[in-house]
Amino acid sequence: MRSCAESFEAYFLRPLGRDYGANLLPRGLDITFCDQVFLIAGGLIWNIYFAALAIFFGFGLAIAVAVAKFSETPWIWRPAAAFVFVFRGSPLFIQFFFFYSAFVLLPRAGVDIPLGFVTLTVQTSALTTAQVGGLIVLVLNTTAYSAELFYGALRSIPKGDLEAADAYGMSGFVKFRRVVFPSMLRLAWPSYTNEAIFLTHSTTLVFLSAFPARQQSGEAFYYARYFVDQTFNPFVAYPLVALYFVALTLAVIGLFGFVNRYLNRHLPRERRRPIRFRPQYIR
Amino acid sequence: MFSFCTDPSTLPQWQWFACYLTTATHFAFYRSFLMVILLLAITAPLALGMGLLGAMATRSRIWPVSWLGKGYVSIVRGVPDIVFFMFVPIALGQGIEWVFHHIQCPDWDQPIRQGNDFIVCREAKVPPVGAPAWVRNVYAFGMAVVAFALVFGAFAANTLYGAMQAIPRAQVETAEAYGMTRTQAFRRIIMPQMWVYALPGLSNIWQILIKATPLLFLLGLQDAVYWARELGGQKTSLYTYPPPDWRVWYFLVLLCFYLFLTWGSERIFARLNTRLSRGQATAAGERMRKAAA
Numbered sequence: 001m002r003s004c005a006e007s008f009e010a011y012f013l014r015p016l017g018r019d020y021g022a023n024l025l026p027r028g029l030d031i032t033f034c035d036q037v038f039l040i041a042g043g044l045i046w047n048i049y050f051a052a053l054a055i056f057f058g059f060g061l062a063i064a065v066a067v068a069k070f071s072e073t074p075w076i077w078r079p080a081a082a083f084v085f086v087f088r089g090s091p092l093f094i095q096f097f098f099f100y101s102a103f104v105l106l107p108r109a110g111v112d113i114p115l116g117f118v119t120l121t122v123q124t125s126a127l128t129t130a131q132v133g134g135l136i137v138l139v140l141n142t143t144a145y146s147a148e149l150f151y152g153a154l155r156s157i158p159k160g161d162l163e164a165a166d167a168y169g170m171s172g173f174v175k176f177r178r179v180v181f182p183s184m185l186r187l188a189w190p191s192y193t194n195e196a197i198f199l200t201h202s203t204t205l206v207f208l209s210a211f212p213a214r215q216q217s218g219e220a221f222y223y224a225r226y227f228v229d230q231t232f233n234p235f236v237a238y239p240l241v242a243l244y245f246v247a248l249t250l251a252v253i254g255l256f257g258f259v260n261r262y263l264n265r266h267l268p269r270e271r272r273r274p275i276r277f278r279p280q281y282i283r
Numbered sequence: 284m285f286s287f288c289t290d291p292s293t294l295p296q297w298q299w300f301a302c303y304l305t306t307a308t309h310f311a312f313y314r315s316f317l318m319v320i321l322l323l324a325i326t327a328p329l330a331l332g333m334g335l336l337g338a339m340a341t342r343s344r345i346w347p348v349s350w351l352g353k354g355y356v357s358i359v360r361g362v363p364d365i366v367f368f369m370f371v372p373i374a375l376g377q378g379i380e381w382v383f384h385h386i387q388c389p390d391w392d393q394p395i396r397q398g399n400d401f402i403v404c405r406e407a408k409v410p411p412v413g414a415p416a417w418v419r420n421v422y423a424f425g426m427a428v429v430a431f432a433l434v435f436g437a438f439a440a441n442t443l444y445g446a447m448q449a450i451p452r453a454q455v456e457t458a459e460a461y462g463m464t465r466t467q468a469f470r471r472i473i474m475p476q477m478w479v480y481a482l483p484g485l486s487n488i489w490q491i492l493i494k495a496t497p498l499l500f501l502l503g504l505q506d507a508v509y510w511a512r513e514l515g516g517q518k519t520s521l522y523t524y525p526p527p528d529w530r531v532w533y534f535l536v537l538l539c540f541y542l543f544l545t546w547g548s549e550r551i552f553a554r555l556n557t558r559l560s561r562g563q564a565t566a567a568g569e570r571m572r573k574a575a576a
Contacts, residue, residue, distance in 0.1 A: 089545040091494040101530035201363040
């Protein structure tokens with residue numbers, strides 16, 4: 001039997017790949033409690049990777065889509081609304097399958113895009129890995145959900161704020177940057193916090209479906225499932241992964257609460273809206 | 284299916300497709316969509332019932348009952364749902380076998396958990412040893428229904444509790460002034476009116492329920508996702524119909540199916556909302572009253 005220190009050494013960084021720990025995962029009767037604790041904890045690296053990058057890219061894209069959807073020009077708002085409808089109306093689980101099977105069909109050598117004088121070769125082989133392809137699906141998904149939140153916030157910006165901006169002679173991008181954007185962000189922030197939490201939770205779906213876990217390097221829930229398959233005992237690995245996710249959720253709430261205080265710093269204390277955690281579950 | 288389907292390799296394009304899309308496995312694929320609908324049809328009322336029970340328990344004046352309600356709601360809502368979907372069927376299955384084991388084989392002296400095995404006596408196996416395949420399928424499906432009802436019941440309980448609290452307090456007080464008991468006031472005043480407050484939340488939960496159904500695949504059932512993977516995958520020429528890798532098209536069909544479901548239910552809920560707002564003391568109800576006058 002391994003000691004706890006040994007299993008920490010062998011498995012804590014194992015989710016990064018074979019070079020960072022034991023060659024194989026523990027199997028059958030060889031599995032100790034510490035193995036489960038450390039391997040599942042190590043898997044959280046990927047959950048954080050997917051969540052952080054998807055929020056990072058999704059945030060900017062979502063604002064663009066929300067502004068587009070709020071536009072009065074039909075050929076701008078219609079595509080934006082359709083994008084939001086498709087990604088919010090279908091299960092993320094199916095989206096993973098669909099995009100994976102589409103990415104697999106791309107030629108392995110890369111796609112040549114002729115740009116007249118120069119030909120751009122796009123590397124496509126990375127798209128079939130979870131770390132790139134799965135991330136793209138998550139980014140598209142969170143973009144749609146957050147765009148709907150920002151769109152709702154755009155619609156509920158107080159009329160007086162916009163009139164005041166007009167009275168100061170602001171227009172175009174200056175008005176957006178100084179008045180519309182801060183108001184929108186402040187209004188949407190509590191629900192955006194929830195969106196970030198759901199996104200964190202839905203990173204568990206990446207390896208569940210289509211994208212393969214190369215070299216058995218996956219996220220926390222992938223390892224929890226692996227242990228339950230091996231030990232046929234759901235009462236250790238699943239509570240562990242649930243515990244880790246509660247901790248991760250609290251970290252997200254703390255981080256976003258910090259930003260929320262910053263966004264509301266000009267308001268009197270009793271008018272600040274605290275973030276309420278409203279779990280919204282699967283997508 | 285059709286008479287010209289005897290030798291698929293010689294058929295022209297459209298006839299080949301007609302034959303290909305009517306093979307026995309494709310009919311299993313079409314039936315699996317019905318399974319999704321069936322799961323929704325069974326789970327939704329069950330979850331609503333669980334939710335009503337949970338909300339009533341939370342409101343209860345007897346504190347153990349109210350704690351039970353609160354505990355149920357907050358535990359299920361705090362943990363990522365996917366963990367619950369995977370955990371409940373296997374834990375419940377083992378729990379049932381454990382109970383049967385203690386009832387039917389009281390003089391069994393070995394431990395149930397031996398290393399990595401979960402061993403119960405032969406009589407305690409659920410479904411019984413040698414049961415036909417359909418019994419196993421129904422059992423697995425039932426487990427999935429229980430897991431879905433548990434999780435979505437907690438969500439519904441939270442929404443319904445909020446809706447019960449949202450009934451104007453004065454109305455309940457009026458009912459009490461008329462001499463109604465707490466139960467009577469609940470049945471006559473709160474129950475009929477709470478739905479309009481609960482509807483936005485319930486429609487949200489319904490949409491989430493729809494989008495959770497592909498997870499059936501993870502529970503080992505032959506649902507639409509399973510068949511899409513099976514049928515879409517590349518086949519060798521051993522098969523009568525050897526298509527290339529068509530998974531992307533099969534998943535496109537699934538995507539459209541779900542889009543249609545969510546789009547349709549959104550419209551139905553919008554109608555229901557107008558219907559329920561009639562005569563209510565809300566902004567929407569007031570607007571309808573003014574429009575009619």
